[in-house]
Amino acid sequence: MSSYFTTEVKSIYDTTLRALEDDSNLKFNIAEVGFFKMWWEQAEAEQRDSFRSLLSSRRFEFVGGGYSQPDEAATDGSALIKTMTAGHLWINSTFGPSSLPSVSWSLDPFGQTPTAMSLFSQMGFTDAVIDRIPYSTKSFLTEATSLEFFWQFRDSSPSEKIFTHVLHSYYHFGRNGRLEPDIDRLYWGPQASDHVSSFEINSVQRAAKALHEQMAEQSIGQRHNNVMVLFGKDFSFQNATDEFGKMTPLVNWIQENGLELDPPMRVKYATASEYFEAVREETDDEVFPVLGQENTPTTTKSFIPYIFSDFISSKIFGYWSGFFFSRPALKENARAADALLNAAEAFSAFSPTRPTSENELQHATEVSNLMTHHDALPGTSLTAVTDDLYSTLREGASIAQQILEKTVASLLGVPSTRKSSPALARHGGEFGGEVLDAHSEDEERANFWKALRDADSSGQIVPLALVNSLLREREGEIVELDIPIDLAERVFVVGVGKGEQQVVVSSDNEECTLYISTSAAALSISSLGIQVGGTDNAPIFHEETILHNIQQLPSTAADPCENTFAVEILNFSEATGELCSAADNTASVSYGAYRPIRDDPWIFRPVEKSEPSRIFSRTATHYVNDGPLVNYARQDLVLQNELDDATPMHLGSKLLVTKNSASIYLTHTIGSDSNPISEESEIAVELYSESNESTSSFHADTNGNVGGLQKRTYNNETPLPGNFFPIVRLASTDNQVVMTTHTHAISSLKPGALTLMLHRRLSNGGMFEGGLDFAKDPMQDKAVSISKMIWLTSPPPEHNMQDAWVLQEALEEPIIVLVAQSQSSISSVSAVSTPPPASLRAEITTLPGNPKKIVLRLSHSDPDNETEVQYDDWATSLFNTTITGPVASVEERSLSLMHILHTSSQVCGFDSKTMSLCVEPGKIRTLVVSFSQIIK
Incomplete structure (x- = not known):
């Protein structure tokens, strides 16, 4: 820059x-x-x-x-x-x-x-x-x-x-x-x-x-x-x-x-x-x-999506919606970097090492702020600028992670394990870990896997390993990789390139095969898919799945599909037709079809007034875990026909929950430009599970049960308030991507609880105006931020969903959330104890007689030693300490802990004042505190 x-x-x-x-x-x-x-x-x-x-x-x-x-x-x-x-x-x-x-x-x-x-x-x-704003709306406002x-x-x-x-x-x-x-x-x-x-x-x-x-x-x-x-x-x-x-x-x-x-x-x-x-x-x-x-003249409260037209004639138009999903790798990495920065800011605010981290934190913050620019995160910058953004983003994420590990270690009185800066594969992947070039010599590869195993066996916390296929530099070349099956869940394969290259990844277990196929290089995204048997040129797909190879997509739609891109990653067994039990894989699946009318990066912008740009988008998300699939996510590529005033644009999605997997599928219909204010739009979310397929309402009731179908149809005159609908958060702060009313993105699913965040506006005042009534529409505009826990497995009998809101409603500060990150989290350090505690218990409690004061008490027990260690002093001072430093001049300040359930955690107690979270042995590494600031 x-x-x-x-x-x-x-x-x-x-x-x-x-x-x-x-x-x-x-x-x-x-x-x-x-x-x-x-x-x-x-x-x-x-x-x-x-x-x-x-x-x-x-x-x-x-x-x-x-x-x-x-x-x-x-x-x-x-x-x-x-x-x-x-x-x-x-x-x-x-x-x-x-x-x-x-x-x-x-x-x-x-x-x-x-x-x-x-x-x-x-x-x-x-x-x-x-x-x-949509030009037809602007015309209406002008006339009125x-x-x-x-x-x-x-x-x-x-x-x-x-x-x-x-x-x-x-x-x-x-x-x-x-x-x-x-x-x-x-x-x-x-x-x-x-x-x-x-x-x-x-x-x-x-x-x-x-x-x-x-x-x-x-x-x-x-x-x-x-x-x-x-x-x-x-x-x-x-x-x-x-x-x-x-x-x-x-x-x-x-x-x-x-x-x-x-x-x-x-x-x-x-x-x-x-x-x-x-x-x-x-x-x-x-x-x-x-x-x-x-x-x-219009009762709309939102001007999304932006619909461009000739202001004089109001006849030539185009939906500027491509930036919702263009350059998804950039968007995902920006979310991960921002989550690291949130954690680093929070911990450094209370750490004695803060003075030495101040300049570094300022630089990382400026990188995060730069990504919010209207041509940065949307991906509408020129390629050279985007390349610079990736480079800057890697630098900022590295700084934030170093600060986080150093400050957490300082707070807990343990030495930091950081030896070097984390690496990030160019144009994809997750932050942290070591990067292995797919073209490395055999000896270098062997050393890479050995180092990863040694770190695991020693109890050292090692981030995910990245395998960079470097497809950009080796266009058209097929790269084969041998990934040890015992490390498969720790490896993320990254490939970015042009054309339709492939990377075939074979594991020690010959039953499991992965391949990568990339397309639409302007999006800077890897395209990964599952191959079940067959050959590289003629893969055979499981008849119950719809996991497309890039070459198969044109047969399902019209001409624009020649530019379709896809992203999939699964680990599948040819012999059993089930997911390989050794791997715990998650990935996003994105479909999009467009007809470019200018070279990158303008493919998502309608610029020719003589002919509107045909822009179609499809984004779905697969969440896959160990165990057989109960249901398969069936998907269709919904395309708009020849554009005319009567044809709407369709975006589709549904959420399919199986025993150990889920897929989100969100549908949105955009009205035609001829009269977009009066056209109805629809958001439909379908949720299925083994025990609730026959239910007809979508919400978690007071017993935590999951409904089967929720459908909200609205007119553009009365749209859903806010543009953050919904946000999915699971397991760790580094794996969240914002979803808007007109697009959606990814988050990893782990067995346990799925938390849907329905974001509304932030407020300086109380979180709730009258609380949340689960018997009513959970999307009603009552709360600044509503966190709804949907259980994929039966919750504990004593758990009552309503109690969670009783606590939150009593607090004038924003929602309290505790983050327990897994050992595969890239921002984790060996912090709590070595070896890990047998269990950890966290209690969020209001002080007697003072509901505005919050205390977090942490403790863990070790059955072998029959001891219980409490962290009351550290936790209490953490929340009662006045924030100093750059945020001191902020007039209104709010502290919040994000409560995201871990892979194997469960809520082990609720009452009107205390919420407890229990975590299985060896599963807790880092506690993350985040805060938000609002300037008046």
């Missing part, structure tokens, strides 16, 4: 500062703190003094103020909070609280969500500027003079709202981002490089009148006489003096002659907050509609 800053960004701040120094009428908005911070650190003392002066006089102004301008659909809510927190903390510490922004700035994210805007409202923003409205997020909390301005067409001013020809001449004409004085005065007059006409047209969608005009475009201020020199003559002409025009008009340079101040001075709040209520 440093080279990108040097070549593309630095000159913007250098030249803009000089331009504002030379002309007292000019003003400038700064949105992203990340790059500005880099400029500030390199700026001369005179530049800093000048900027401070211009900032205090409101000629420079921060808008948004996050470390980056975050995506709002693929980004996790906690990551969005962190990037805004980082930016605001830096502004506050550098320039003081008076410089904190009051205007949220979301110009380029591909759709806006109520989840993000609710968070922005709680961060203290009073106003918001947005742009990319409702391009400005109050966006209210909860009916029960009228104060939680933000005044929102929707840009008339695009963040490049003008019709479809272009100015009239006379104005174009000033920008892109043959004399554009010359000073404007070289033009005849009548040229300036014609251009100014054209500008006046466009501003008058833009005022139609508003209920007052002020018009916001965004001047500039991507990188246009790299020579700010020249850029201002093109517009200033037009501004001056209108200022001198505007009262004689029809309609009369005055124009001046202003900051975003000055515009909203002018609106409030002229107009009362009651004049504006409240989004989602009856006095608006």
Whole structure:
């Protein structure tokens, strides 16, 4: 990113500062703190003094103020909070609280969500500027003079709202981002490089009148006489003096002659907050509609997905939904890195080693914040930029893991086992562990496996081993690997490449064979599948499965399937037709079909207005564990036919639970663009298990039973609130991927409890408004975060699901969760004891008479020694210690422990004040604490 800053960004701040120094009428908005911070650190003392002066006089102004301008659909809510927190903390510490922004700035994210805007409202923003909403919706709002409205997020909390301005067409001013020809001449004409004085005065007059006409047209969608005009475009201020020199003559002409025009008009340079101040001075709040209520032309509360169309005709359109699942390897690795950072932040806050880790933690945090950028995590950056993101991400994850291991070891009084930085296979895999090149010599491979076995036998905690097939560099080559069967569950095979290469992985047990087939290299994803018998060229698949080879997919759909990609990994026995019992494999399965109309990375963007882009997506997730399958996940590739106004887009998924496996399958139908507001959309989730196949409702009741079918059909006018639906979390913090209303992703399933997180908006207040009633719809918008435990096996008889909510409801802090990570977790260390305790018991308790105070008591017992060791002192101080360091200036702070059940753990006790978690011998290694921050 440093080279990108040097070549593309630095000159913007250098030249803009000089331009504002030379002309007292000019003003400038700064949105992203990340790059500005880099400029500030390199700026001369005179530049800093000048900027401070211009900032205090409101000629420079921060808008948004996050470390980056975050995506709002693929980004996790906690990551969005962190990037805004980082930016605001830096502004506050550098320039003081008076410089904190009051205007949220979301110009380029591909759709806006109520989840993000609710968070922005709680961060203290009073106003918001947005742009990319479905163009048909924008047309409706324009016709109803409702391009400005109050966006209210909860009916029960009228104060939680933000005044929102929707840009008339695009963040490049003008019709479809272009100015009239006379104005174009000033920008892109043959004399554009010359000073404007070289033009005849009548040229300036014609251009100014054209500008006046466009501003008058833009005022139609508003209920007052002020018009916001965004001047500039991507990188246009790299020579700010020249850029201002093109517009200033037009501004001056209108200022001198505007009262004689029809309609009369005055124009001046202003900051975003000055515009909203002018609106409030002229107009009362009651004049504006409240989004989602009856006095608006649409009752929608969400602007996802973004549907692009020609703003004038509203006929040419395309769904910008490809970024929900493009570059999934990047998305998965970003989640893993962010989870490591959360854990590292939490532990370092209480660790005596924090001062030595401060700079490293800051760097890892900046990497995480960078990934929230609206062109980073969505995967819409150029390939070279994405490659740089992978490199930066690996570095940040490595730093976070080192901090985590060091601080946890320090807290527990044991030496850290870290010897070297973890490695990450390029473009895939999980963080941590050693990487073996598939093309290594036999001796090197043997040493690799021996080292892994030695580490296991010595009790040392070793992360997953990665096998990198390096398909990018060896296109078309078939690579064979011998993976010892006793280490199969510790190995993750990574392959990224172009075309349809294969990697055949054979184990010592000849019954089990894996192969890898990659396709759609622009997605940077490995495609893995199961081969049952047959040959490499003609595999035979189990008749009960639908695990496709890449070459088989075109036969199930139309032409676009030639670009289909798939991802599967299983370990299967030819002899028995069952999963190999020695392996505990999990993987995601992703299907997508698209027709590219431009080269990478634009394949998911409709850019040809003459013909809409056909974008289809399918994502499902297989969770596979030891033991035979009871049911098989049957999947269909749902494709849209020839696009026309009557054909919707379909995304499908269902959740199939078997004895030891499950598959999530989520269906979403997007209405056609001809009238998307009135088209119905559907989210259907089907859940099956051996004992509950006949039930007709989907929720965990007070006895913890799993229902069989839950179906929620809704109209776009009343969509599900929030965009995080659902989030799946299992077993460890490093294995979670956000799922939105329009896409979904992966998490590992382990025997025990499956936790579905239905994320809603974060709140500064209590977690619940009246608690959670399982007899009603569990998706009702009552809670900030609802954690629902669905048992794949029968829960203990004494377990009552309702008791969990009694405890949480009594606490004003967010949900309390304890993370017990398995020995295969990449962020674990040998921490609790060696050998591991026979059992560990964790109790989360409210202090007598003070429900706001929380105590976590940890203890483990060793039957061999008949002893019980308690960690009361450490645990109590952990929660009662005041957080110091960078978060000290955060006005509202919340601590939370994430409770995710381990592979072999079970809830062994509940009452209204205490929750206990028991873990089998040898299964606990790391306790992770995480906290979230909210700026008011």
